[in-house]
Amino acid sequence: MNPSTLPADIRIGTVHLRVRDLEAQVSFYEEVLGFFRLAEDGATAVLGTAEDPSPLLVLHASAGAPVRGPGTTGLFHVAFRVPTRADLGGMIQRIRGHRYTIDGFADHNVSEAVYLADPEGNGLELYVDRARDVWHGVDGGIYMTTEPLDLPGLLLAGPRPAPRLPEGTVVGHIHLRVSTLAGAEAFYVERLGFDVTTRSYPGALFVSAGGYHHHVGLNVWGGEGARPPEEGSLGLVSFDLVVPSADARRRILGGAEVGTIPDPDHVGVRIAGP
Helix, strand or coil: CCCCCCCCCCEEEEEEEEECCHHHHHHHHHHHCCCEEEEECCCEEEEECCCCCCCCEEEEECCCCCCCCCCCCEEEEEEEECCCHHHHHHHHHHHHHCCCCCCEEEECCCEEEEEEECCCCCEEEEEEECCHHHCCEECCEECCCCECCCHHHHHHHCCCCCCCCCCCCEEEEEEEECCCHHHHHHHHHHHCCCEEEECCCCCEEEEECCCCCCCEEEECCCCCCCCCCCCCCCEEEEEEEECCCHHHHHHHHCCCCCEEEECCCCCEEEEECC
């Protein structure tokens, strides 16, 4: 393995969002999506699944924070991967049961996905992976596309609303709006050690470790040269990159084993142990 390449067992960990109305946001994640409230102190709420103490989301209350400006860099979506097609079908049924809007459906070849946004506009994806042995290679990378989703098949697989967010749900990837793909690649590939897996989408780049289709998506679909949001704005604050290897963490952080480094668009990437 190239010493600058991330180990295969890395994963995306906890995602931190700054929110204006903590109570309303917690209500959405609990009631519509079935998250479990692991902890809350009035200033933050920690959310995950009922049987796993590892948080998926931490919401930070900031009632006076400015709204993220249109066309700025930052979160495109947080993607929660559920274990099975039945789980995804059940989640679709759950969301529909609450009459909450689903914004889109897609078959990406490597995965099946649905898209929505929380009440403050943070993009969300719920998805299930297909088995790796059916993924296709193209131009030295992994073939991903956007095709119509087999929604009837998913609803047959999960015909009843999920009672809660399925156990085993993880943050499968995070997708960011960036100012330039060159700058993003320099940071996520050359600095952190991700591999490029897909360049075939115009205006986008997908990177991963261990042959996964992507742990981080990066796009300039709003145009090159986008500016970052005002400091302290609502939305994405940071996300954890869980790197089990202490040697790899020290390589990234210049000797330290845990720490946060900003990407070129001011998103905090916290390098963390398991």
